Amino acid sequence: MTTIYTPLQYDIFNEIYKAFEDLGANSGLLSCISSLGDTMTDEQVLEMLQDWNKGKFVKTKAVIA
Numbered sequence: 001m002t003t004i005y006t007p008l009q010y011d012i013f014n015e016i017y018k019a020f021e022d023l024g025a026n027s028g029l030l031s032c033i034s035s036l037g038d039t040m041t042d043e044q045v046l047e048m049l050q051d052w053n054k055g056k057f058v059k060t061k062a063v064i065a
Contacts, residue, residue: 005037013037028052 005013017033032048040048 010037 013033013036017030020033021030029052032045032052035048036042036045
């Protein structure tokens with residue numbers, strides 16, 4: 001079940017996204033962040049971020065590329 005966020009929380013997510021983008025974050029990580037409360041459930045976003053932090057996303061990307 002996806003959580004319904006307040007407009008303020010969405011503004012916070014947008015600012016976090018912009019900060020990561022300004023720091024040169026990978027587009028895969030940015031897409032994960034932007035999916036929060038939008039295209040994926042909270043659980044899916046958490047799992048994707050955990051995989052990212054474990055390096056699983058990078059390995060998958062290297063295999064695809």
